Amino acid sequence: MAESESSGGVFDEQRFLRIVELMKEHDLSEVELRDSEQRISIKRGGTPAAPLTAPSVAAPASAPAAGSSQPAAAAEDPNVVVVKSPMVGTFYSKPNPKAASFVKVGDHVDPETTICIIEAMKVFNEIPAEISGKVVAVLATDEEAVEFGKPLFKIDTSG
Amino acid sequence: MAESESSGGVFDEQRFLRIVELMKEHDLSEVELRDSEQRISIKRGGTPAAPLTAPSVAAPASAPAAGSSQPAAAAEDPNVVVVKSPMVGTFYSKPNPKAASFVKVGDHVDPETTICIIEAMKVFNEIPAEISGKVVAVLATDEEAVEFGKPLFKIDTSG
Amino acid sequence: MYNRILIANRGEIALRIIRACREMGIETVAVFSEADRGSAYLDLADEAICVGPAKSAQSYLKIDQIISAAEVGNVEAIHPGYGFLAENAHFNEVCRSCKIDFIGPTPEAMDLLGDKNRAREIARKAKVPVVPGSGGLITDEAEALKVAHEIGFPVLIKATAGGGGKGMRVAANDLVLQTAIQQAQTEAQAAFGNAGVYLEKYIERPRHVEVQVIADLHGNAVHLWERECSTQRRHQKLIEESPAPNLPQETREAICSAAVRLIESVNYTNAGTVEFIVDQENNFYFIEVNARIQVEHPVTEMVTGIDLIRAQISVAAGEPLPFDQSAVVQHGSAIECRINAENPDRNFQPSPGPITQIFTPGGLGVRFESHVHPGYVVPPHYDSMIGKLIVHQPTRREAIACMLRALDELRVEGIHTTASFHKKVLQHSEFVEGWVDTSFVERVFLTK
């Protein structure tokens, strides 16, 4: 068995490369070979025609963010929620230049905890966390212009 | 096992290539062969989204007919060859209105047998069969305007 | 001149303004809702700022968000386009208080003309004809007859509290008027709890003719001639053209002068449209002023050769109009068809969704104004217009032929559009001969 694995088993690089070569040569997009317990399945070229119909310069307006308060990085960790800006304006992490930040990484926040200020039309809007958890990242910098939906904080709701 | 693997196993390159060849010849995009534990699955050409980028109204100028004298209906029967018009003009099946047709279905033709006339610029061009075989279909009608590459006859070269 | 402006709009008009700015060397800040995120036209702006979710009320109509974007984007002026905040005098006022130029008329002029009755008053003072009427409630038959004889039959009886045709009656002579007055009063009482009615001259088969005007901050006001927009469905314009066909030259000149007179009387500035109805005898009556750029402005641009968006921006920035009245000449004939994502075979039901493929028409005299592209998804949140097809030819006959071939070239796959309906309209004898009135589309195509 050990013998066959090196000279024809599914992990045999020579055979693998040979199949890939044949795929290129004959313009094969997908190959699957199976023999009882052995199985080799290779796809080539991938991402069918998506780039054709939806080039980067023209990403369709199809899939708008599902809602500004949804976690944006769910794939990372389902407990980590991204708090997004509810408005256009200028971000401030502290009530005044000499004060400490409202929150910093590691802090625990409650839904009503003010986490930052967004200045819009000369009005300083205190933004509450709206959820409970531990701040794991601050994603905006002081005096940064933020648009609607801009990620501001990551908060771990399991914390 | 060793025996079967070299002379017909799923990893047999000869067999693999034969399948690919057949796929090309018959323009197959996907093949799956399964026999109890053996399975061979091959896809070719891919670009599943072709219909999106190349809608019927805008069939790309990509794949011109491979050549006017190639069999057009190979999938039907590899022995049946379609004779196409080598020029633009008017099709006549007989030398004059009162005469019999040059050929009719069931007739045997040789390469030099005149099978029709194409009139172009007042010149009556006698068109030879250019292959041997039995006429199995006449695809143009008398006085029909035909373009370059228009199928005129089907000839069974095995007959 | 401005260095940087914000465009408080979306879609084709946002792209139209971006194009003008790029040509003028002005930077642009586009705003967008989440439904428009990723639209290709946003890439052509120097900056694009998301101002809210898909719903207009929370994005394109949200004044504080737009102003905030203007501040963050550091712009000197805002172009409102049409629709959304374009005729919102309050927004206009807020811009002023924030020291951001609003590219349009002043809040005062907008306010003054925004009320239809006040606008009619202004028109009367400027000696611009309005539809003659009783001017007040009619209480009895005798008064009704007197007024009717003054303004001339036929007359329209309208409920003062009315709407939707309820309590409306047309009377063509004394006899009919006498009975109709009572019926209308009874009907109005039943429908609105208010029996008050008034009389107005009934205009049979009216045409919608409007005049493009523009004025600078230095007292120069000019018109850019008229547009004919009678091809409408449910008061929505479908096809617009310039010049208006079959309009005597003296009428054309009289309407255009009246429009200038009216806007001069209120010191109106920037671009605007003065709308009239014209009856079958070419009498014209002022209806209202649209204090903004309009969807159909391109037909005027084609025949005059003047870029109206550039002109708007220039005059807002304080520059004098670069042309005087004598330099504004109509050359040839221009027609515009609004291409909507609607299914004309299903009562013009909206047809949002992905445009899998689009082939745009081209060639001499063809202009396609559209922000859509292959892969674009028409959002269901906004109006259904996906583009405007405009043609310009030496004659109206040639313009119709050119539009028909351009409509044939336009292919949109994935959604339904009104292109096929336009072809039917353009080939109808009434349109071809240039005698369309505002009832044309409903009368000819939509009654079964």
Place this chain on the structure above:
Amino acid sequence: MYNRILIANRGEIALRIIRACREMGIETVAVFSEADRGSAYLDLADEAICVGPAKSAQSYLKIDQIISAAEVGNVEAIHPGYGFLAENAHFNEVCRSCKIDFIGPTPEAMDLLGDKNRAREIARKAKVPVVPGSGGLITDEAEALKVAHEIGFPVLIKATAGGGGKGMRVAANDLVLQTAIQQAQTEAQAAFGNAGVYLEKYIERPRHVEVQVIADLHGNAVHLWERECSTQRRHQKLIEESPAPNLPQETREAICSAAVRLIESVNYTNAGTVEFIVDQENNFYFIEVNARIQVEHPVTEMVTGIDLIRAQISVAAGEPLPFDQSAVVQHGSAIECRINAENPDRNFQPSPGPITQIFTPGGLGVRFESHVHPGYVVPPHYDSMIGKLIVHQPTRREAIACMLRALDELRVEGIHTTASFHKKVLQHSEFVEGWVDTSFVERVFLTK
């Protein structure tokens, strides 16, 4: 007027002619090679006939197949477009013998002007300036000096059997001329086995200026003013415009009158272009006549408002020109960029293949003439031009700004195009100031 014509061409010019015919109510028969089968523009013709395989020699250039298609298609006339058979006097003759109108000049006029030397003779007789020269071979130094003094230094010594620059020498004074004559003779002898040389005035940094003309069958000939086409790479025009910048009005008028004089002297009919070179002192010299419509005809259409393809078809059908000289006025400024499927970063190497996606520019003053569409495959068999981007604006400065924004909007994916190169050219001070000569592109962009 014709009911049905055949278009003996492909690609953008075939589409251009189809569009004109549709607008005129004329049916069209398109021909195509197997490489163009399935191109979308063929769907816009009333009939499309395959005339052969991809190779032009066996399809678009095959006279018997084209004529046969015309007979089968039952047309009254053939429009040859440009290239292929457009200046083939024999084809023109065959059309006549088959009683099919050739939409272009007569075979006789074509023949007469097809030979450059004969054309120069005709020009001389019509008092149209040609580049001054010895008129015959120079045998010794003394004669060379005499001729050089007559025509003025600098002079160009050219081998009579020459080509490709071999045996060519520029001489700016007597001394250089004396040595150069001998060197040139020796070099010519070695290269061509023929020591014969002649002298011609050397034009430094010449500009290419050409005049659009058209004449009907009733003796009316007019010009449609000039085009400047000095932005060339390897004698291939890249950018064309009208009017020519920095050309004094009297020179403009003199060149245009000369062009009309020349074509009138040979009873030329239909559209044509008279090409000149203009030196830095605005002296102009006749070069040749292109007896056909040209790629760059749209810039003339934009500034004059005249549809040249329609005019060609009308005069071929025997109609009088619908305008006289005084009605042909230049309005504004138009520029055309040829968009080629070439990679400007790799020495303009052709880039055929599938266009996976294309976004076409639009808006006021922008015209895109192209037969390509998403999914179109640029065949490797023909020239690399995939479209022409044309803009029209009130001034040249605005036209350049408009072209730049339109080039930014144009996005072609899947293949390389020359769009990026055009942007560099349009922003170069020499172009912006309008002082481009025919060496500009090579001198500024291609020498490393």
